[in-house]
Amino acid sequence: MSTPTQAGRRARVLAGAASRPGALLAGVLVVRWCVLAWLVLLVVLGDGRLHVPSGLVAASVTATWTLLLTWRRPPWSPSWLGADLALCAALLVVAAVAPSLATVYPVAAAVTWGAVAGARAGTVAGAVLGAVYVTAHVIEGLTLAAVDESVLDVAGDSFSLVLAGAGVGLVSTLVQRSEAAVRAAEGDRLRAVERAARLGEREVLARQVHDSVLQALTLVHKRGRELAAQPVVGPADVQGLADLAATQERDLRELLLRSRREEPAPAPAGAGHAGASLRQRLLAAAAARPGLDVQVSTVVDRLLPARLVSEVGAAVEECLSNVERHAGTRSVWVFAEDEGVELVVSVRDDGAGFVLDEARMEAAGRMGLRGSVVGRVGDLGGRVEVRSTPGRGTEVELRVPLPVAGAVGHDGARG
Amino acid sequence: MRVLVVDDHPMWREGVRADLEREGEFLVVAQAADGTEGVRAARAHRPDLVLLDLSMPGMSGGEAIGRLLVEVPAARVLVLSASGEAPDVLDAVKAGASGYLLKSSTAVELRAAARQVVDGEPVFSPTLAALVLGEFRRVAAGAPTDGRPAGGHDPARLTERETEVLRYVARGYPYRDVADTLVISVRTVQNHVQSIFRKLQVSSRYELMRLALERGLDQDRAHPPPG
Numbered sequence: 109m110s111t112p113t114q115a116g117r118r119a120r121v122l123a124g125a126a127s128r129p130g131a132l133l134a135g136v137l138v139v140r141w142c143v144l145a146w147l148v149l150l151v152v153l154g155d156g157r158l159h160v161p162s163g164l165v166a167a168s169v170t171a172t173w174t175l176l177l178t179w180r181r182p183p184w185s186p187s188w189l190g191a192d193l194a195l196c197a198a199l200l201v202v203a204a205v206a207p208s209l210a211t212v213y214p215v216a217a218a219v220t221w222g223a224v225a226g227a228r229a230g231t232v233a234g235a236v237l238g239a240v241y242v243t244a245h246v247i248e249g250l251t252l253a254a255v256d257e258s259v260l261d262v263a264g265d266s267f268s269l270v271l272a273g274a275g276v277g278l279v280s281t282l283v284q285r286s287e288a289a290v291r292a293a294e295g296d297r298l299r300a301v302e303r304a305a306r307l308g309e310r311e312v313l314a315r316q317v318h319d320s321v322l323q324a325l326t327l328v329h330k331r332g333r334e335l336a337a338q339p340v341v342g343p344a345d346v347q348g349l350a351d352l353a354a355t356q357e358r359d360l361r362e363l364l365l366r367s368r369r370e371e372p373a374p375a376p377a378g379a380g381h382a383g384a385s386l387r388q389r390l391l392a393a394a395a396a397r398p399g400l401d402v403q404v405s406t407v408v409d410r411l412l413p414a415r416l417v418s419e420v421g422a423a424v425e426e427c428l429s430n431v432e433r434h435a436g437t438r439s440v441w442v443f444a445e446d447e448g449v450e451l452v453v454s455v456r457d458d459g460a461g462f463v464l465d466e467a468r469m470e471a472a473g474r475m476g477l478r479g480s481v482v483g484r485v486g487d488l489g490g491r492v493e494v495r496s497t498p499g500r501g502t503e504v505e506l507r508v509p510l511p512v513a514g515a516v517g518h519d520g521a522r523g
Numbered sequence: 524m525r526v527l528v529v530d531d532h533p534m535w536r537e538g539v540r541a542d543l544e545r546e547g548e549f550l551v552v553a554q555a556a557d558g559t560e561g562v563r564a565a566r567a568h569r570p571d572l573v574l575l576d577l578s579m580p581g582m583s584g585g586e587a588i589g590r591l592l593v594e595v596p597a598a599r600v601l602v603l604s605a606s607g608e609a610p611d612v613l614d615a616v617k618a619g620a621s622g623y624l625l626k627s628s629t630a631v632e633l634r635a636a637a638r639q640v641v642d643g644e645p646v647f648s649p650t651l652a653a654l655v656l657g658e659f660r661r662v663a664a665g666a667p668t669d670g671r672p673a674g675g676h677d678p679a680r681l682t683e684r685e686t687e688v689l690r691y692v693a694r695g696y697p698y699r700d701v702a703d704t705l706v707i708s709v710r711t712v713q714n715h716v717q718s719i720f721r722k723l724q725v726s727s728r729y730e731l732m733r734l735a736l737e738r739g740l741d742q743d744r745a746h747p748p749p750g
Contacts, residue, residue, distance in 0.1 A: 354627070361605070405653030405693050407660065441649050441695025445656070456695040500700065 132223040132280055133184070136216055140174045143213045166202045169195065170213055184224045192217045193233055197240040204244030214241075215272045222277025230277030231270055238266030317360055324356040347438075351398045358395070384414040386451070389421035390442055397428050401438045408446040413511060416488060420453060420508060423484045427455040427504050435459025435502065450490075451508045458501040481506075524641055525552045527568060529561035529587070530576035530603070535626070539574060539603075542630035549637065558582030558590070565594045572641050575620070577604045577611045585614035592619045599640045613654050617723055622646025644713060645720045652693035655723060656686070681719065688715045 147170060151163045173195055182188045196214035214237050222230020245262050246252065252259055331349055335341050387406045394402035424442060431440050437459035444453045481504070482492050490508035526549050530536045536554050543549040553568045555561035557579050565573065573591055577584040588600050602615045602623040612623050621640045624633060636646045659681050681689070684705075691701040698716075702709045 357627075403649055403695065405650045407653050407657045407693075409657070409661075439695075441693075443649065443653060443690075443694045445653075445690070445693075454694045458695070458697075503694065 132276070132283065133220065136219050136223060137174075137178060139219075140177070140213065140216045143216070144170055144174050147213060162202050162205065166199055170199065184220065189221055189224065189233075192220055193236065196237060200237060200241040201244045204241060204248050215269060218269050218273030219276040222273045222275070223280045225277070226281045227274050227277035230273030230275070230280075232273070234270035234273030237269045241266050241269070321356045321360050324352055328353055355395075355398060384411060384417040386412050386417050386420065386444055389417050390424060390444060390453075393421050393425045393428060394442065396425065397432060399432055399438070400428060400440050402428065402440045402442060404442045406444045408444055408451070410446065412446075412451065416451070416508060416510075419484045419488055420451070420506065423481045423506060424453060424455055426481045426484075431455070431457045431459065431502075434462070437501075446510065449510060451506075451510050453506040453508075454503055455506075456501060456503040461496045461498045461500055461502050524549045524572055524637075525568065525570045526550065526637070527553045527555065527561065527564055527570035527573045527598075529555045529558070529564075529573065529579070531556050531579045532576075535576065535603075539633070542633050543574075543637065545630065546634060548634065558584075558587030561587055562590045562594055565591050565598065569595050570598055572637055573598050573600045574637070575600055575602050575615075576626075577602055577615060577623075583614070584611055584620075585618040588615055588618040588620050599643075601636060601640045601646065612651065613658055616651065616655070616720070619724055621720070622648070623651060624648075643717075645716055647692055647716050647720075649693050649695045652689050655719060656689050656693060658723065659686075659689075681722065685715050685719050688712060689719065692716075 144167075147167050151167045173192075196217035200214050218230055218234035218237055221233035242250075242252075242262055245258075250258060250262060328349055331345075335345055335349075386408050387404070390404045390406065394400075394404050428440060428442075431437070435457045437457055439459075440455065440457045442453070442455050444451065485492050485506050485508060488508045490506060493505045493507070494502065495505070496502040526543055528536050528539050528551055530539070533556075540551040540554070543551060549572070552570055553564040555564045558581055561573070561575065573595075575584060575587060575591075579587075582590075584602060588602075591598065591600060600615075600620040602612065602620045603626050604612055604623050605626045615623060622636065622645045624636050624646065628636070639646055663680060687705060688701055691704060692698075696704065698709050698712045701712050705712075
């Protein structure tokens, strides 16, 4: 089964393809060449009826035109159609003056008009050419009233011009209509295939998540019974149960939301996007610490430079790791606000807090904050401020300069 | 305190009822499975507090809250959300909810929030604070909110102080710490929070009134009243 993207692409290509009567026009081009060959032959063989200089001119002009058409394969805009008609009308005038089978080539003009623009256009072109032909003959002395063989010949030739234009025009319209119907049906089919593939993928994903949720539920059930049988139950055990449930809850909800919105799975980071979502990165950092209850709130409406998001995300992860190690609490709040010229990120816990004695900290080896957080933020051109009160928690505030608003894209996830 | 619980999952309704009634403070006088039933139940039982789940099918949370408050203007609404999805929560608060709680909150947290809301104090979590900050920023920038046309009326703006309070709450500071940092009393912080809520709800009510007026005027123009 083709992947959803392949099928989708094909559907789109089919739907967008312009309806050009390509095959018909190619056939007309072949006919033009054949008739041209016949024309050249006539001139070369020097039929007595042929007026050689005008015949030569006619043949060479026609040859040049046919060559041009073959080489350029024009889109048959009105100007090209007009030029073709004019040339063929001129050929008909020559034919009236110097009889030859030059009447065969001009059919190509009527036929081309029909193929490109439908039966009506073909009829008009044929009628114009026919009128020119008859008029030229009349000027050359043909008496229409005589109704003799020559008049019938001329009339027949003119009539066949009109017929050819109308006939081919009708065929062209019918062919295009059926082509369009086939294309539409094919497009529908491909879209259905694409949807089926997408649904298939989603089903697989859903099954995986449902599986893991079922597993987790069974585990919760099992652990619950075990804990119920214990005389003394530690908070850590029960918290572990809650964390397990929370992770599965989050995963399942994300899957449900995504499927409701019919979104594809999120593109991997650095997939060539100009900007990145800070909110997503912070949520990922929070999810990576199941041992903490992290609340992420953001007031950032736009996508930010990918490197900035990545570095800030890593710095926040460091802060969270610090909280887990030293703060003695589970509650952490991560807040980010786009202040236009600066991004402010705050990581606050309500834990033990500490006295900011840097010398003692260095001695105790608690370099986590100073080392990578300050380092990363410094590299981004920003600064870090740490506020703490013993017993009243700790707040680490990162301030990083931002590019001018409008330089990157828009972050759909608000709040 | 008389409570109405509106949630489409019977399991949750029972759980909430058990949690609320455990200490004897609250009595669940009615339950409903969707917005329409909830409005009917409110009309019949006139509760002091309504606990409303946001993720119900049918009527949206915001609409349900609006109608509930029309029936029982003195009631307080506390919204329960499984996920805290931003636009739904904001709509709920703008429609008159006094705050929201995640469904994963404990019974203790639930009762504390319910008590707070009945006392007239909004439940202002850090996530909600961030949402509100974002909302006022968009209003101030003249950007359209929820697809409604921008400008037109004077949007309620936050004072500097109120924005500061919002920011600290969003960072996870409890009211006490906000008060200490800004060197004001906790009571003042609470007043600021109430003012913020009022502005949020007023701006949404202005918007609704304006839309209603516009529609009314349009109707008058199309079908001028006789006489």
